Amino acid sequence: MAAQSGTLxxxxxxxxxxxxxxxxxxxxxxxxxxxxxxxxxxxxLESGQWQRAISGGIQSxxxxxxxxxxxxxxxxxxxxxxxxxGINDYRLTFGNGDTLLGSFAVNSFKKSGEYxxxxxxxxxxxxxxxxxxxxx
Numbered sequence: 001m002a003a004q005s006g007t008l009x010x011x012x013x014x015x016x017x018x019x020x021x022x023x024x025x026x027x028x029x030x031x032x033x034x035x036x037x038x039x040x041x042x043x044x045l046e047s048g049q050w051q052r053a054i055s056g057g058i059q060s061x062x063x064x065x066x067x068x069x070x071x072x073x074x075x076x077x078x079x080x081x082x083x084x085x086g087i088n089d090y091r092l093t094f095g096n097g098d099t100l101l102g103s104f105a106v107n108s109f110k111k112s113g114e115y116x117x118x119x120x121x122x123x124x125x126x127x128x129x130x131x132x133x134x135x136x
Contacts, residue, residue: 006031008095011065013074013088022091023074027121028067033092033100036060061131063092063104066122069111078123082109087128097136103129 011031012022040054069075081088085105092100104125113119 004095006095008093010093011063012091012093013077014090015077016088020089022089023072023077025065025074025078026067026072027070027075028065030067031063031065031092033061033063036062059127059131061100061102061127062107063090063125064122065125066120069119069121075121078106079109082106082123090125094136099134099136100131101134102127102131 009031011025011028013025014020014022036059038058038060040057042052042054044052077088080086087103087105090102090104105128107124107126109121109123111119111121
């Protein structure tokens with residue numbers, strides 16, 4: 001299996017239209033996601049010393065991304081969602097064509113700049129509903 005280029009791992013923000021159009025968030029250099037599966041424990045006196053879990057549990061997905069601020073329309077929408085505590089649809093597209101799609105809230109938004117260097121930003125998105133994974 002061939003390695004996939006990180007430049008094809010894209011974070012895109014939806015415009016809320018129907019059908020929804022997605023725009024790539026510009027300037028990103030690093031994008032990562034983390035799927036969390038919280039196990040629901042159902043221990044009782046009959047469990048003995050072994051933990052028992054309920055099938056399913058609670059799932060959440062977080063996305064961390066950072067890069068150079070380019071003042072694109074997608075970055076403006078992201079910033080607006082951060083300041084308004086808004087929830088928006090986002091899509092992660094992988095190099096092999098797989099996608100993750102769902103509603104996310106901006107959990108954190110950070111911008112910084114150093115003298116003689118580009119202004120950078122970082123974001124953390126937290127899932128706010130069901131996530132759909134589609135194979136490419």
